[in-house]
Amino acid sequence: MKQLYxxxxxxxxxxxxxxxxxISEATHLIGGEITATVTNxxxxxxxINVILFRDPGSDxxxxxxxxxxxxxxxxxxxxxxxxxxxxxxxxxxxTVMTFSLQHTFPGAGVYTMSFxxxxxxxxxxxMRNAVQTPFYTETQLMVDPLLGCNSTPQLGGxxxxxxxxxxxxxxxxxxxxxxxxxxxxELITPMQDLEEQVEGYRLPHKFDIRFAPQPxxxxxxxxPSLTVNNTELLWDAPNLGGEFALALRVNEWREVEGxxxxxxxxxxxxxxxxxxxxxxxLANDYVTAVQQEVVKPKVNMYPNPTPGPFTLExxxxxxxxxxxxxxxxxxxxxxxxxxxLGENKYDISSASQGIYFLTLQNGDRKKTIRFTKR
Numbered sequence: 001m002k003q004l005y006x007x008x009x010x011x012x013x014x015x016x017x018x019x020x021x022x023i024s025e026a027t028h029l030i031g032g033e034i035t036a037t038v039t040n041x042x043x044x045x046x047x048i049n050v051i052l053f054r055d056p057g058s059d060x061x062x063x064x065x066x067x068x069x070x071x072x073x074x075x076x077x078x079x080x081x082x083x084x085x086x087x088x089x090x091x092x093x094x095t096v097m098t099f100s101l102q103h104t105f106p107g108a109g110v111y112t113m114s115f116x117x118x119x120x121x122x123x124x125x126x127m128r129n130a131v132q133t134p135f136y137t138e139t140q141l142m143v144d145p146l147l148g149c150n151s152t153p154q155l156g157g158x159x160x161x162x163x164x165x166x167x168x169x170x171x172x173x174x175x176x177x178x179x180x181x182x183x184x185x186e187l188i189t190p191m192q193d194l195e196e197q198v199e200g201y202r203l204p205h206k207f208d209i210r211f212a213p214q215p216x217x218x219x220x221x222x223x224p225s226l227t228v229n230n231t232e233l234l235w236d237a238p239n240l241g242g243e244f245a246l247a248l249r250v251n252e253w254r255e256v257e258g259x260x261x262x263x264x265x266x267x268x269x270x271x272x273x274x275x276x277x278x279x280x281x282l283a284n285d286y287v288t289a290v291q292q293e294v295v296k297p298k299v300n301m302y303p304n305p306t307p308g309p310f311t312l313e314x315x316x317x318x319x320x321x322x323x324x325x326x327x328x329x330x331x332x333x334x335x336x337x338x339x340x341l342g343e344n345k346y347d348i349s350s351a352s353q354g355i356y357f358l359t360l361q362n363g364d365r366k367k368t369i370r371f372t373k374r
Contacts, residue, residue: 028054055161073354092160133198173185187233246270248268299360311344312358
């Protein structure tokens with residue numbers, strides 16, 4: 001029977017490769033997280049690991065991702081910057097790719113480290129337009145000599161990318177914290193950039209409730225559920241086949257002067273492939289069969305990354321009377337103009353490659369878009 005599952009799994013992957021537009025831009029990342037382990041408390045030196053999980057069945061090469069260490073410049077990471085190893089589970093195989101570096105932070109502070117690749121897998125069904133949505137994961141680290149040494153939490157056990165309809169799915173977390181801090185766990189909406197969630201996201205079991213005929217748990221006597229605790233993530237149970245995205249945040253807590261203080265977190269963004277070995281259907285069949293309202297972004301900047309020219313589209317009149325500004329990574333203002341509704345063309349071809357910030361401001365209302373000049 002397991003051989004049948006593997007054959008069907010390959011068939012779904014083939015469907016993904018053949019039926020998603022612009023799939024050549026995707027990297028087939030199925031997960032990722034960032035950890036930081038202190039190596040010298042006094043000098044604020046850490047070993048940073050960017051850990052990515054990748055579908056080895058794809059013939060699409062890993063492209064370029066951006067790693068932001070929480071201050072200063074962004075590091076561009078290509079596939080050859082990572083070491084890799086293959087993990088073979090009973091029913092599935094995936095590749096673990098790791099980029100490691102020793103880094104000394106400039107001083108005490110809260111550092112939000114992130115990795116961003118510009119396209120997710122195109123066949124993720126529980127968000128809108130996945131193939132044009134960046135893959136993004138972040139970790140927050142508090143460096144404070146008054147707190148003592150602080151490393152981020154770590155999750156062991158790897159991921160389990162394969163689930164089956166009508167069967168309970170679980171992923172063992174095996175969390176550890178070298179400093180003995182307390183940990184809490186929550187499912188969050190996946191992000192596509194700093195403080196920017198993916199669009200149209202539904203938790204997998206909520207997606208089932210909307211689209212699957214008579215969705216139920218594995219026992220058949222309750223609605224599907226999705227829970228997480230300090231040992232496992234449990235989805236009881238998938239009802240539709242397809243690829244689903246989740247984001248798990250592990251919060252770190254330390255008791256300081258009798259009060260519990262949140263001192264950081266790690267985020268594991270990952271995908272689960274659900275095999276429907278009963279009805280042989282995909283969630284995409286239900287999504288495309290239902291008329292859904294397509295919500296056009298009210299502020300949209302494209303292309304991102306840009307070689308220089310780009311378009312800023314604004315369709316919300318609440319920005320009228322405000323300004324649009326562009327800043328470099330050092331916070332220096334490069335341009336400021338009055339906001340005009342509709343399509344606005346800009347060109348920063350003369351600027352050097354790197355990270356820039358486009359900011360809309362009208363009174364107390366403010367929105368910032370981070371983009372890359374290549």
